[in-house]
Amino acid sequence: MQNAIRARYKHDIPSLYPSQICCVFFTHMHSDHTLDYPELAFKLWWRRSRPLQAFGPAGLRQMTDAMNAMMATDTRLRTTGAQPVADPEMYQVNVTEISAGVVFQRDGIRIEAFDVNHGTIKPAFGYRITTDDRTIVISGDTAYSEELIDKARGADLLFHEVISDTGLARNAPQWRDYHRQAHTPGNELGRLANIVRPKKLVLYHGLFYGEPEQGVVDEVRAVYDGDVVLADDLDTF
Ligand SMILES: [Zn+2]
Ligand SMILES: [Zn+2]
CATH class of the missing domain: 3.60.15.10 (Ribonuclease Z/Hydroxyacylglutathione hydrolase-like)
Structure with a gap:
């Protein structure tokens, strides 16, 4: 995600800023391809006006549910405290499990x-x-x-x-x-x-x-x- 922020400024691509990234496509569910998913989904979600969309193989929905559970305390702290939050639902990812x-x-x-x-x-x-x-x-x-x-x-x-x-x-x-x-x-x-x-x-x-x-x-x-x-x-x- 740090490189996405760098790329946003180095190459002037606003859609690469974490809260602006619209979509992520997973190729398969190996850990070296999914461990950054929580970082993407929970980075600056409180500035989002549209939810992140995730596309990937079966298992992605289960991973997303588990990720939300993992982050539940953080989500509660951000949505019930003094922090400005554009939309308290925007941490939720729209998941589509795909086939070819x-x-x-x-x-x-x-x-x-x-x-x-x-x-x-x-x-x-x-x-x-x-x-x-x-x-x-x-x-x-x-x-x-x-x-x-x-x-x-x-x-x-x-x-x-x-x-x-x-x-x-x-x-x-x-x-x-x-x-x-x-x-x-x-x-x-x-x-x-x-x-x-x-x-x-x-x-x-x-x-x-x-x-x-x-x-x-x-x-x-x-x-x-x-x-x-x-x-x-x-x-x-
Ligand atoms: Zn692999
Ligand atoms: Zn791999």
């Missing part, structure tokens, strides 16, 4: 969820976002996925997770097996990118295991000659 398909269509933005291949973790979604001038695909967590190839063809930006080939080799055999069926090694991502040919490939959710982070870009480039970069906080594309 178009999940959002508004203001010229269309967002389609599609199934990816995150091993035994189901459902796990990627998102294809279409605006007036660009198509952006986000892989979520996935091993090599034919479905993603289908959805990402012709995309302007493909954000894809990656695990370092050399980092993977450092893992114990049972972890290597687990990661192989759940994540995409650099060389396989290069092969995938050769089929998809996005205008720009942005690597994110990198798993490096102590390897130099830029090394994974080299692994992709060894088999892919297109435009590829490793994402960093506050980058714009």
Whole structure:
């Protein structure tokens, strides 16, 4: 959330200020993708004029209810004391549990969820976002996925997770097996990118295991000659 505030001012994007963020889309319910949810939902909600909307897999509603219970004392203190509160109900998130398909269509933005291949973790979604001038695909967590190839063809930006080939080799055999069926090694991502040919490939959710982070870009480039970069906080594309 601190980076959202930084981005709001650095790039002058008012809709990234916490109380202005309209929506959040979860790819799957793994903790590394959900632990910031309470921070987003309960950051400056007392300034909200519209509730946060959350879209994600089954389990999101249960998590939201539990989050509200976790924060109940804070909510009571803020709504019964001297603090100004625009609307005492605005801490409540509008939750939509989704399945694959178009999940959002508004203001010229269309967002389609599609199934990816995150091993035994189901459902796990990627998102294809279409605006007036660009198509952006986000892989979520996935091993090599034919479905993603289908959805990402012709995309302007493909954000894809990656695990370092050399980092993977450092893992114990049972972890290597687990990661192989759940994540995409650099060389396989290069092969995938050769089929998809996005205008720009942005690597994110990198798993490096102590390897130099830029090394994974080299692994992709060894088999892919297109435009590829490793994402960093506050980058714009
Ligand atoms: Zn995951
Ligand atoms: Zn993850």
